[in-house]
Amino acid sequence: MARGNRQDNGTRKPDMPKAKLTKENLKEAFLIFNYLKPFRRTFVTGLLFIALSSGTTMAFPYFLKKLIDSAHSLSLGKDAVAPGTIALWMLGILTLQMIFSFMRVYLFTYVGEHALSDMRKDVYRKMIMMPMNFFAQRRVGELSSRISADLSQIQDAVTGMLAEILRGLLTLVIGMVLIFVLSPALATVMLSVVPVIVIIGVVFGKRIRKLSRNTQDQLADSNTIVQETLQGISNVKSFTNEWYEIGRYTRSLQQVVKLAVSNGRFRGMFVSFILLSIFGTIILVVWYGTTLVQAGTLSFGGLTAFVVYTAFVGGSMAGFADLFSQFQKTLGATQRVREILRDETEPVAVTDEPVQEKNKLQGAVSFEHVAFSYPSRKELHILKDVSINAAPGEQIAIVGPSGAGKSTIAALLLQFYHPDEGRLLFDGKPANSIPLSQLRKQMALVPQDVLLFGGTINENIAYGKHDATQAEIEEAARKANAHDFITGFPEGYETVVGERGVKLSGGQRQRIAIARAILKDPVILVLDEATSSLDSASESIVQEALDNLMKNRTSFVIAHRLSTIRNADKIIVLDKGHVVESGTHQELLGMDDGLYKSLNKLQLEFKSEDI
Incomplete structure (x- = not known):
């Protein structure tokens, strides 16, 4: 983010970038008015109160003139309305102005808060439904700024700036007319x-x-x-x-x-x-x-009224500079929000719909001559002519050097990205023929770096199945070897894990993630180096939990430690985007000069050196 847009831990509100005042940018600004439509009656009423508020404000100097001229006329023995009567009229006008100003502020706040709440929901819904490539090309801080800083700028425009512009224009026009009428x-x-x-x-x-x-x-x-x-x-x-x-x-x-x-x-x-x-x-x-x-x-009262009107006109002119600057910032914020609302989202469901019978999977998965490059790096081919077949319930291990394309296989399985060439089939059906939400509901991911949400352990496990009972949650935790350490906490399952789960160890976080996956009961399981960052003691406990999780499901295990996948039904060895070897652990060890054999030897030597 640009230097001028930084926020220093609350000491400064970000200085919003400005947009030029062009026809196209003004069209973008009408986005705001789309969200005002459900509240248009309240909005129009607010505009009426702005006019009434400005009218009563500008009437005050006129009655001040009448008051002064009345006192002067009476001092000369001329007939005139009593100053006390005029003063009562002025108090009445001030009372009306107070009511009109209150209604103006209240109505515009009501409209602005409701309209911007709807916009925030739409932006968040749109953002969360974007494809993974959208997030790969943007920083989290930038996206958070759209929800917070940009929408707050638009909110300020609706609740305050728009009203101030209209009031300023009315004050300027009425004031200019009246000073020319006076003198x-x-x-x-x-x-x-x-x-x-x-x-x-x-x-x-x-x-x-x-x-x-x-x-x-x-x-x-x-x-x-x-x-x-x-x-x-x-x-x-x-x-x-x-x-x-x-x-x-x-x-x-x-x-x-x-x-x-x-x-x-x-x-x-x-x-x-x-x-x-x-x-x-x-x-x-x-x-x-x-x-x-x-x-x-010119009367003395007229001179007094003229001076007051001059102050009003001068104040309005001076205020327009800042209002124009705020308007430019609002245009910029509207542009950036509009960009998100225009982008194409993934075809995912926005309700928690159950898996339909016609879309239920048995667990067979096939990669047929798949080639893939990430959209941001099209010149770099990650996968090249990859073919992998997994029968229902099989455990498929994916191994290879760093950068071989292992994690990309996981991303394609979960449909975060789609192959550039070739096909990905589930139960013999093309992946794109199955609704995305229906497909992902039958899959679960246990990553290397587990992200837990900042709530309780209970809430984090239940993330795999929102309507799960407490008994189901605890049973999933037992299968994940997590129940004992959870009940060891004073608050048990109601223990708050902290932001990103910082209050738990790496092994504990992994077991919570495994419990979450067990509770989801997926047909297809993806383990992306789920034990690579753990020590030996934690690894053995987590590996036992993973073995429980993989029973009777098609599992794709992306492994760094080869000792964890010796019992896999099939081991796929990737190198530079190609499948170079395939077979069981024993079959691959029997290949002379094989890559798997070489990797296994290196790990054994490294482990013996550690000992």
């Missing part, structure tokens, strides 16, 4: 000054925002140093680099101070300029207005 000559003098102030203010504002961003970015770098140092404190201390980290942090803070002081200097100049401009303009307007009052072409 065309004075309005001409005022308008010759205000645009200059606004333009200079915009230039200053851009410079200050840039300096502020730079300061926040530098502060983010400082916080990153602290975060990295604390996360790697063992490395810092083992290399006795405390002095180095202190120096690095100090230099970063010095840069923060330098930028902040520079920013303060510009803000001070800006504030001084604004104060000079505002009071200078007031002096100019009042001075010229007094000459008109003396000439009898």
Whole structure:
């Protein structure tokens, strides 16, 4: 992510990228209004209250003029409405304005929150149904930003920015009309000054925002140093680099101070300029207005109302610069959200439908002359003319050097990707003839790096079958050799595993994943190096659990440790994307100069050296 978009642990909201104001981008912005349609009556009512709120606001200076002129007329012995009566009218207008403003804010918040909730659900549903290639080409932080930062920007636009733009326009138009009605000559003098102030203010504002961003970015770098140092404190201390980290942090803070002081200097100049401009303009307007009052072409109340209307008009003009910037950010956010909503998803079901009888598998799997390259690296051929046959209930082991294509076989089995050439068959039927959700419901994956969700052990096991009873969950845990260690925790099955399962050891996480797969009761099982990262003690326990899991199911075991697949019905040896050998453990050991025999010899030598 670009530097300006970083978020430093909550100290700064990301600075959203802006989009240019073009016809195409404006069309994209209408995405928002599609989500406002179910609430259009409430939205239109909110627009009405904006108009009423602006009208009552602009009426206040008019009645202020009446109040002052009334007091002046009575002092001269002329007939006029009593000032007390006018003051009561003004209180009534203020009360109405309070009601209108409340309704405006409430209605736009109601519409915005509901519309953006619907948009969030659609974006999340679309995102989670994307093919694996979509996630392979994007970072998790980038996708999270779509749900959080981009949609929050759109939400701010609906609940606040849109209303402020409309209020500003109404205030500007009504104010301009009224100041010309009050005094065309004075309005001409005022308008010759205000645009200059606004333009200079915009230039200053851009410079200050840039300096502020730079300061926040530098502060983010400082916080990153602290975060990295604390996360790697063992490395810092083992290399006795405390002095180095202190120096690095100090230099970063010095840069923060330098930028902040520079920013303060510009803000001070800006504030001084604004104060000079505002009071200078007031002096100019009042001075010229007094000459008109003396000439009898403008009343004193009219002059007061003119000054107030001028403040309203100037405030609206100054506010449009920031609103325009926010509008550009909203266009950019809408573009990025729209990209996701336009992308093509996998044809998966969005409900928990049971497996239909016609789609139930027996477990036969065939790769027929399969070739494959990842979409992001089409020039690199991972699999080349691969053919593998597995009968129902067979255990097929896939072995080979790193980069041979073993994990790609697992990805194709689970239909994360599809072959470029050749066919993948389940029970003799092409994979694409079986609905994707129906196919995956009959398959389970136990990966090398198990990801557990941050809930309880109970919830993580039940992820394999959401309607499972407690008895079924515990039975699955027993088969996975997990029940004993689970009940050893004070909270038992209600133990919270922590983010990504950090509160459990590697072997414990593997057994939870195996219990989850057992509970799912798959027809086809994929084990992707499920024991390669475990120590010998954990491996033996997990391997026993895996043996329980593989009983009576078609199993594809991607193995790093060859000792774990000696009893496989068939061992497929891959090298550089080709199937170079195939057979049982004993058959492959009997091949002179065979790759499997060579790999097995290397592992035995490595193990004996460890001993």
